[in-house]
Amino acid sequence: MKRGQTAITYFVAKSVAIGVSFVATVYFARMLGAEVLGMYALALAVVSWLEMAGKLGLEKAIVKRLSEDNDPGAHLTAGALLMAAFFVVVAVALVAARDPVEGYVGAPVLELLLFLAGASLLYRLSMAALQGRHYVHVFAILSPARLFCASVVQFGLVVAGLGLGGLLLGYGIGWLVAAVAGLLFLRPAVRRPARAHFQSILTYAKWAWLGTVREESFRWVDVTVLGLFVSQGLVGVYLIALSIASFLNTFGTAIGTTLFPEISAVSSDGDGAAVASLVEDSVAYAGIFLIPGLVGAAIVGDRLLLIYGREFVEGTAVLWLLVAGYLVYGYQKQLVNALNAIDRPDVGFRVNGLFIASNVILNVALIAEIGWVGAAIATGLAATLSFAYALVAVTRLVEVSLPVLEVGRQTAAALAMGALVYGARALGEGTAMAAYNVPFVLALVALGGGAYFLALFGLSGRFRGTVRRNLPVDLPPLDR
DSSP states (O other): OOHHHHHHHHHHHHHHHHHHHHHHHHHHHHHHHHHHHHHHHHHHHHHHHHHHHHHTTHHHHHHHHHHTTSSHHHHHHHHHHHHHHHHHHHHHHHHHTHHHHHHHHTSOOHHHHHHHHHHHHHHHHHHHHHHHTTOHHHHHHHHHHHHHHHHHHHHHHHHTTOHHHHHHHHHHHHHHHHHHHHHHHHOOOOOOOOHHHHHHHHHHHHHHHHHHHHHHHHHHHHHHHHHHHSOHHHHHHHHHHHHHHHHHTHHHHHHHHHHHHHHHHHHHTTOHHHHHHHHHHHHHHHTTTHHHHHHHHHHHHHHHHHTTOGGGGGGHHHHHHHHHHHHHHHHHHHHHHHHHHTTOHHHHHHHHHHHHHHHHHHHHHHHHHHOTHHHHHHHHHHHHHHHHHHHHHHHHHSOOOOOHHHHHHHHHHHHHHHHHHHHHHHHHTTSGGGGSHHHHHHHHHHHHHHHHHHHHHHHOHHHHHHHHHHSSSOOOOOOO
C-alpha cells in the first residue's frame, strides 16, 4: 500500500471512530456533567503515567528492532518479557499508594486503574509488533477500531448506570479487544531470546524512553497539574477542549506512524536523499488539519463547545490555545520521529528532555499564577522551545530543506477559509438556524472544510500531486 494511502486509511478510520466517540462524549458530558468527566480525566492521567513506567521506551525499541528484520521473533519476545516485568513493579507501587491515588482521582478506582494499565501495555505491544513488521495499514485500522469499540462499550455501560466505572471499564475493554485482534492477525513467532536480544532492546530503549515521557507529558502534564490546583469540573471542561485539539492532530500522528518504519529502513540502507525526502513530506503535511483547525477554533470554538453543554463554553480560550500548542508539537514530533528512525535516539532524548522539563516547570508556574488557562499556554511554549531545538538537531544530521512555502500555502488557504466562515457565522447568527446549535456548527464546519481544501488544491501543486498519486483513479494533470 502507498504511504499516502496508509496515512489516509489511518486518518479516515480514526475520524470515523472519533466521530462515534464525539457523539458518545457529548452524551457523557450532558448525562454525567463536567465533574465526573474531570475524575475520568484524572484517572486516565494516572493510567498514562503507569503505562509510561511500564514500557519505558520499549514500544519504540520493539518497532525499531523488528523493522530491521533481524531475528524479529526473539526481539519481540524479549520486549514482551521486559514490559511484563516493568508492569509488575508498577502494579505493586500502585497498590501501595492506593489512598493518595484514589484521593487524587476522587473515587475508589484502584482495581480499574490496574486493569487499564495492563490492557494498555498489551495493546502497545501488539501495535508495536504490527508497525515493526510493516503492517502499518493493519495498525491504521485497529488503532481507531479500539476507540470505536471503547466508545460503544462505554455508552452501554453508562446507559446501564455505571457512571465513572463504566467509562473506565469501557476504555480498557477497547484496548484489550484491539490488542488481541492485532496479535491474532500477526501470529508472531515466539522464540527464546538470548541475552543479546534483551540488550539490543534496552540499548535503544534507554534513549527512546524519554520520548514515551514526552508523549505522556504533552497529553497529561497539564491535566495532572490542574488536578492539584483546580476543581474536577474545570478539569472536565479542559478534557473536552483537549479531545477536540487532539482530533485535529490525528493526520499528523498518522504520518509519523506511517513513515517511522520507512525512514528507519532507508536509513539502514544509507540512502540519505530518501531520508531527507521522507522527513520533508512528514513536516509538509503535519499541520494540514491543525492550521485550519486553529483558525476555526478562534471563530466557532464557543459554538462547538456549546454542543457539550453550557458549562463547557468556559473553555473557549483554552481550546484555541491547545490547538496552537498541538500545531507546534505536531512539527516537533515529526522531527523527533525522524531522529529516532535514523537511529539517533540520543539526540531525540535531549529534545524530549527539554520539552518535558519546560512543560512541567511552565505548567506549575503558570497554573499557579494565572489559573487553568496557564496550562494550555505552558504546553504551547514548551512545544515551541523543543521544536526549535529539534529543528537545529535534524538539519545538522540530515540535508533537509523544510517546506516553508508549503506551510505558507496551507496558512493562506486557512485564512481564506476563516474569512468565509466568519462572514457566514455573522450572517447566520441573525437567522432561525442559529437557534439550533448543532446543525449550525456542522454547517459552518462543512463550509470551512470544503473552502479550505479547495483553496489549498488551487494554491499547492504539491498537494495536488499528492492527491492524484493516492487516489484509486487517475486524474488529468492540472498544472498546465
